[in-house]
Structures are given as C-alpha cells and as structure tokens.
Amino acid sequence: MAEHLFILNLCCQDRPGLVASVTTELAAIEANIAESAQFWDRQSDRFFMRLAFTVPEGVDHEAIDRALDSPVERFGMKTTLTDTTRRPRVIIMVSRFDHAMLHLLYQIRVGWLDAEVAAIVSNHEANRRTAELEGIPFHHLPINSDNKEAQEAALLDLVRDSGADLVVLARYMQILSEKLSNRLYGKVINIHHSFLPSFKGAKPYHQAHERGVKLIGATAHYVTADLDEGPIIEQETERVSHALSPQDLIASGRDIESRVLARAVKLHLERRVMLNGRKTVVFD
Known part of the structure; x- marks a missing residue:
C-alpha cells in the first residue's frame, strides 16, 4: 500500500x-x-x-x-x-565568489540535497553564465545606497512569486536591511567565513591572520537584523599555521564554507532545525 x-x-x-x-x-x-x-x-x-x-x-x-x-x-x-512529496524551492544569492553556490548546485544535482533552485540572484553579472548552463532563472539585482529599498522589494516579490521556501546567501556580500531580515526571519541562511562569534563583518580571514589564530572556520546561521548575530545552525574549523598568509587562509576557508553551508541547508530543508530564541535546536 x-x-x-x-x-x-x-x-x-x-x-x-x-x-x-x-x-x-x-x-x-x-x-x-x-x-x-x-x-x-x-x-x-x-x-x-x-x-x-x-x-x-x-x-x-x-x-x-x-x-x-x-x-x-x-x-x-x-x-x-x-x-515531503513537495520539493522545497530555494533562491540562491551570490556576489562574485561562486564556490559555495557551485557546491550547493552540485549537491542538488547528485541528490544529496533534495531541493529545486527557483532562481539565482546576484548584484553582479559574473554568475549569469552558470545559471544559464544549469537552466536556472538568473536575476541581476544591482544594489547601492540609493536603490537598496527598491532592490529588496524586488527580491521580496521574487520570493513570493517563485514560491521560495528558503533564501541562501552563498557569499552574497551585501547586508540585508532590518526590514527584510525581520520579514524573512528563519527563512534566510547565510555563510559567514569565520567561526562566529569571532571576527564578524568584513575580511574575517585578514582579522584572523592579524590575531595569529591557529584555527579558522565557517559558520552558517539564520540572518537577523544584527550583523552576523543570527542563530547558528552549523560550524566547522580547521587547524592552520602561523606561516600561512591571509590569501592562504582564504583558500583553505573556501572548502570549509562550502561544506558548512550545504550541511546547514540540508538540515533546514529536512526540518531538523528549530529556532529557540537566539539559538537553535538541531536534530541530527
């Protein structure tokens, strides 16, 4: 039966x-x-x-x-x-660095992630070709201080019209407004290229290098109005040497970022993550 x-x-x-x-x-x-x-x-x-x-x-x-x-x-x-018979629909947002996005697309293609990519959104044109090759609608939504409100309104329209269940910031290097963060709370996952709560904001690998850390990492978290303060879903670290340059740390971090983000997306799509105030309950 x-x-x-x-x-x-x-x-x-x-x-x-x-x-x-x-x-x-x-x-x-x-x-x-x-x-x-x-x-x-x-x-x-x-x-x-x-x-x-x-x-x-x-x-x-x-x-x-x-x-x-x-x-x-x-x-x-x-x-x-x-x-579970309905495949979740995901919007992937990306700026120039595409490693995390490419890893998500691969994991969807091989079936490890059960999702359909409704759209790829970027504030740059660099990833249009990738979207075309994957047969995914590409939306170029450039953003600056003058059009931020209109750009985010267009994104909300896209979320609604596409029926997206989740927005993934796969190294999308723009800060979402408080209004948008609150509107989509619990439905936007970001990958931060640092082991939060250390080294928030821009250039965390350079910050880590200046502090001489022996571990670098990445953190996937839900987006909130407070920058890099959202409930944490998944993290990973890797041991590094004092001899590595900031560029070496960036190179090592790309793989960590991609893995951590994919795992966080999988946990969310399988409904294994539950919000608990500023924290999460994650059922493996």
Missing part, C-alpha cells in the same frame, strides 16, 4: 503527556513513526520535538491537522507540518 511521509515539528512549554498525546492521535489515523527526536531546554522549560511519519493513502494534510487539533490546543503547541 502506498504511504506518504510527513514531518511534524512542535514546541511548547514542557508538560507531562506531550508525546503520548501526539502519538496517540497519530496512531488513530494509522500513522507509522519513522523518526522521533526530542529536546527539553531546561533553562526556558521549552520542549521541542521532530516526528517523521508515514500515513496510509488517502490521509492528507488536512486530516492530520484535524487529528492533532486536540493536543495542539491542550498544550498550546506551535506546530509545522511538512509534506
């Missing part, structure tokens, strides 16, 4: 009976749980859960919502139900 996979994310204040109330209702519609992950944040007393489950043919999104109405209302749960 054909089965249909859904993912349920929920959070609420921790109380006895939470898990039982949800799983009992799912069992009543003959759902079969394939994955279950839970976390209790003792500081905030918040409970987080991710459930992946299959349902028989004929049980749709609305039927699941109806089945969960009782525990959702009883415990004041905030829930997101994802139908």
Whole structure:
C-alpha cells in the first residue's frame, strides 16, 4: 500500500503527556513513526520535538491537522507540518565568489540535497553564465545606497512569486536591511567565513591572520537584523599555521564554507532545525 511521509515539528512549554498525546492521535489515523527526536531546554522549560511519519493513502494534510487539533490546543503547541512529496524551492544569492553556490548546485544535482533552485540572484553579472548552463532563472539585482529599498522589494516579490521556501546567501556580500531580515526571519541562511562569534563583518580571514589564530572556520546561521548575530545552525574549523598568509587562509576557508553551508541547508530543508530564541535546536 502506498504511504506518504510527513514531518511534524512542535514546541511548547514542557508538560507531562506531550508525546503520548501526539502519538496517540497519530496512531488513530494509522500513522507509522519513522523518526522521533526530542529536546527539553531546561533553562526556558521549552520542549521541542521532530516526528517523521508515514500515513496510509488517502490521509492528507488536512486530516492530520484535524487529528492533532486536540493536543495542539491542550498544550498550546506551535506546530509545522511538512509534506515531503513537495520539493522545497530555494533562491540562491551570490556576489562574485561562486564556490559555495557551485557546491550547493552540485549537491542538488547528485541528490544529496533534495531541493529545486527557483532562481539565482546576484548584484553582479559574473554568475549569469552558470545559471544559464544549469537552466536556472538568473536575476541581476544591482544594489547601492540609493536603490537598496527598491532592490529588496524586488527580491521580496521574487520570493513570493517563485514560491521560495528558503533564501541562501552563498557569499552574497551585501547586508540585508532590518526590514527584510525581520520579514524573512528563519527563512534566510547565510555563510559567514569565520567561526562566529569571532571576527564578524568584513575580511574575517585578514582579522584572523592579524590575531595569529591557529584555527579558522565557517559558520552558517539564520540572518537577523544584527550583523552576523543570527542563530547558528552549523560550524566547522580547521587547524592552520602561523606561516600561512591571509590569501592562504582564504583558500583553505573556501572548502570549509562550502561544506558548512550545504550541511546547514540540508538540515533546514529536512526540518531538523528549530529556532529557540537566539539559538537553535538541531536534530541530527
């Protein structure tokens, strides 16, 4: 019999009976749980859960919502139900450096990332050819101090019109406005070429070189109005030597940036990341 996979994310204040109330209702519609992950944040007393489950043919999104109405209302749960048969749509934003974008496109092509690229957006023309070769719509949205508001309005229109679920800043070297950051909160992932919270802002490898660090890294995080302060999703470091120049650090960092961003995007698309204030809960 054909089965249909859904993912349920929920959070609420921790109380006895939470898990039982949800799983009992799912069992009543003959759902079969394939994955279950839970976390209790003792500081905030918040409970987080991710459930992946299959349902028989004929049980749709609305039927699941109806089945969960009782525990959702009883415990004041905030829930997101994802139908995995719909491929998530992603907008990739890039400036001149294309290594992180190319890695994302490759991982999508080979199936490790299950997503469809709705558009590639850039403030430069440099990556138009790549978009054309991949058969992806390319949008050149140049930006300066005079047109920033109009440029971001065009981006919001594109997000809406394309049905994009996620915007990925794959070394897009422009700062999003507070208005745009707030509007798309939780739906924009940035790769910062540093192990945050160290070396925020511009030229982090040069900052790291000046401090003589022995480790460099990269951080994928959700974008907020505060520069490089958003909730962290994924990080990685690599040991380096005092003998390396800033250019050597940049070269070493490209691979780290590409890997970290791809992993963060995968975690997000698989609904394994849940926001928890200024932090994230990440279910591996």
